Amino acid sequence: xxxxxxxxxxEAHEVTDGLIYVDLHLVHEVTSPQAFDGLRLSGRGVRRPDxxxxxxxxxTPTDGTMAARxxxxxxxxxxxxTLERNCEEFGIPIxxxxxxxxxxxxxxxxxxxxxxxxxTIVCGDSHTSTHGAFGSLAFGIGTSEVEHVLATQCMxxxxxxxxxxxYSGQLGEGVTPKDLILATIGRLGTGGMVGHAVxxxxxxxxxxxxxxxxxxxxxTIEGGGRAGMIAPDDTTFEWVRGREAAPEDFDAAVExxxxxxxxxxxxxxxxxxIDAGSLSPMVTWGTTPGMVVxxxxxxxDPDSMESPSDRESxxxxxxxxxxxxxxxxxxxxxxxxxxGSCTNxxxxxxxxxxxxxxxxxxxxxxxxxVVPGSQQVxxxxxxxxLDEVFRSAGFEWxxxxxxxxxxxxxxxxxxxxxxxxxxxxxxxxRQGKGGxxxxxxxxxxxxxxxxxxxxxxxxxx
Amino acid sequence: xRALDVIEGRVxxxxxxxxxxxxIIPKQFLKRVERTGFGEFLFYDxxxxxxxxxxxxxxxxxxxxxxxxxxxxxxxxxxxxxxxEAIVAPSFADIFYVNCTKIGxxxxxxxxxxCKQVAEAGEARIDVDDQTVTSAAxxxxxxxxxxxxxxxxxxxxxxxxxxxxxxxxxAFEASGAADLGPQTTAxx
Numbered sequence: 001x002x003x004x005x006x007x008x009x010x011e012a013h014e015v016t017d018g019l020i021y022v023d024l025h026l027v028h029e030v031t032s033p034q035a036f037d038g039l040r041l042s043g044r045g046v047r048r049p050d051x052x053x054x055x056x057x058x059x060t061p062t063d064g065t066m067a068a069r070x071x072x073x074x075x076x077x078x079x080x081x082t083l084e085r086n087c088e089e090f091g092i093p094i095x096x097x098x099x100x101x102x103x104x105x106x107x108x109x110x111x112x113x114x115x116x117x118x119x120t121i122v123c124g125d126s127h128t129s130t131h132g133a134f135g136s137l138a139f140g141i142g143t144s145e146v147e148h149v150l151a152t153q154c155m156x157x158x159x160x161x162x163x164x165x166x167y168s169g170q171l172g173e174g175v176t177p178k179d180l181i182l183a184t185i186g187r188l189g190t191g192g193m194v195g196h197a198v199x200x201x202x203x204x205x206x207x208x209x210x211x212x213x214x215x216x217x218x219x220t221i222e223g224g225g226r227a228g229m230i231a232p233d234d235t236t237f238e239w240v241r242g243r244e245a246a247p248e249d250f251d252a253a254v255e256x257x258x259x260x261x262x263x264x265x266x267x268x269x270x271x272x273x274i275d276a277g278s279l280s281p282m283v284t285w286g287t288t289p290g291m292v293v294x295x296x297x298x299x300x301d302p303d304s305m306e307s308p309s310d311r312e313s314x315x316x317x318x319x320x321x322x323x324x325x326x327x328x329x330x331x332x333x334x335x336x337x338x339x340g341s342c343t344n345x346x347x348x349x350x351x352x353x354x355x356x357x358x359x360x361x362x363x364x365x366x367x368x369x370v371v372p373g374s375q376q377v378x379x380x381x382x383x384x385x386l387d388e389v390f391r392s393a394g395f396e397w398x399x400x401x402x403x404x405x406x407x408x409x410x411x412x413x414x415x416x417x418x419x420x421x422x423x424x425x426x427x428x429x430r431q432g433k434g435g436x437x438x439x440x441x442x443x444x445x446x447x448x449x450x451x452x453x454x455x456x457x458x459x460x461x
Numbered sequence: 462x463r464a465l466d467v468i469e470g471r472v473x474x475x476x477x478x479x480x481x482x483x484x485i486i487p488k489q490f491l492k493r494v495e496r497t498g499f500g501e502f503l504f505y506d507x508x509x510x511x512x513x514x515x516x517x518x519x520x521x522x523x524x525x526x527x528x529x530x531x532x533x534x535x536x537x538x539x540x541x542x543x544x545x546e547a548i549v550a551p552s553f554a555d556i557f558y559v560n561c562t563k564i565g566x567x568x569x570x571x572x573x574x575x576c577k578q579v580a581e582a583g584e585a586r587i588d589v590d591d592q593t594v595t596s597a598a599x600x601x602x603x604x605x606x607x608x609x610x611x612x613x614x615x616x617x618x619x620x621x622x623x624x625x626x627x628x629x630x631x632a633f634e635a636s637g638a639a640d641l642g643p644q645t646t647a648x649x
Contacts, residue, residue, distance in 0.1 A: 015633045016626055018608070023642035031533065033494035044620070047630075053645040059492065075492035082494050093645045114643045126532040126556060140556055142534035143496075144563035144619065152623045153639075154630060158606060160555075190479055191526040194555055224529065226555050245643035256641070288479050288529070309478050309524065316477075406531075408488045425530060427483045429506055 002263035006162050006197045009137040013120045020157045023119040025149050026105045027054040029083040031124030035147035036086040046090040047153040054087050054094040056080045057104045058408045062371050062398035103374020103400040106130040106342040111376050113243025117232035117257040127342045129220040133213035135232030135260050160226040161269040163196040167204035169277030174458040177212035178441035181219040182282040186292040193225030200230050204276030210239040211346040218343045219424050222289040231261035281457050283329045284426045284439040286317035295456045301325035320428055321436050330454050336419035337368040337449035339442055341405035344422035345373030347380050349442040354389040356446035362394035363452030369396045371403040407432050420448040462565040464616030468546045469586040470519035481530035486539040499535055500542030517544030522580040528557025541566045547587050551576055562609050575601045589614055
């Protein structure tokens, strides 16, 4: 019987009914301390430290602080030190602050080549869906599950339903994978993928580079999806080839990986079709990623919404965002621009943003910040001179970490500040209490920094 | 985890959809390395700004897609520590739902009209075994996975249950099926 990629991955990892073997467990400082405590309390060990990898990212300062003991914020320091101690006690490899491999957990996995097709990958972070871009099954989990995976190398998981979103045509000039996923969430709603493992497919997806595919899978969780995935192909194999953790017998691995894509005739619980050619650059206007419009549109009017609960949510969102219905998105003035996060901080993202600002200046009213996703991304960008492009345009060039995506480190918005952000969540207070976040692509963020307001990147030169 | 059987008492209401875990427990409180004491920070900004008022009743009734966003288990920890024993909503975000069941905080899915009726009734009795929510508005049934229900009713630790199957994990590893991925300990 023809199978979906999800079916194949699930069956290859099912130890017993509903118990799934985990090939790679990524660990960071925020969601792991209580899990390690749980192990100690019950006298359990880590079953497979050799399938576990840790880094410090959520809490890490991006101002150049080079070691956990130097983090000024005491609570953050304790958390990173706790991670370092736990990893030492349980024999887990870690790239902490000061390592040239430290970075956002979802950036360093693919960078090291430990993220490969056909694997099951988990992490105590909802954006673990990123790794599905390689044709792996990747789940975000909570701390109890982190403890469970540490102890058993397995996760208890109810089999999700399957959904395929097929994109015909190709993305237009200036329209990026970020816009594709924002538009998709706008269409399906923030609960539209709940309970599903989602496969993104079609010609518009096949054309994308790995970073573009990662951006799309990354934001699956914002549509409520359990996992996002894209069939591995030559683009995938070429990304993994030559990386440190790539399989020794690479050809044999590729042979195996070629069996993974969904078979012709396989059925999904739900199928959605979207014309990629019809998509525009997108900007969010509200406080969920589903509250999004095309950049050429205006802030929507809650009165035009049919469902009372949508209307009420929209009214509250507009009050929080201090926006009036009918205001063109391109007339919204900005205070801050953040380029970074596990969604858009890879070298390609930085190249695109740099190309947009090269030879230009950030608007005087705007404070712009670029935070590379990892030490390796930072190094590559500096070798290409991107840091100089950003600095001379007036951006701050920072160290690697999650930074102002969630503001657990000192990088936060002040009350009332409005930010164009390449991150993934525009929730109330996400980037700082009272901060107002608009999600956009790296290109759109860079152009907005220069102009001090959003611009339609397609008309901007 | 303590066993859940019947949850009974007054109902608190948070009539909002898409309540994300950043609201339930804001990021500044995720720096703690302990598992307890998160209740006082529940809905920190909303409560401090006077946007909402919440009584620590046994039952919370709220809107669709509750617990969206971040996988932080600190959100269920905070709700439980505050005093809630069950959350009733038309739908939950997947990770949040699972996190609740792992700590013995009961997530109950009822359709929107029934949620409203339970909220209006002001008091309810939730019977886990019968899978019913009883209030002045009537008796409403809810679905829950059998194995989850079994664990909740008996207060069982997931890890303990899985380790009873350690032989199956050993066999899976011995079959070579677990050998295809990279070895992180081999990284330089």
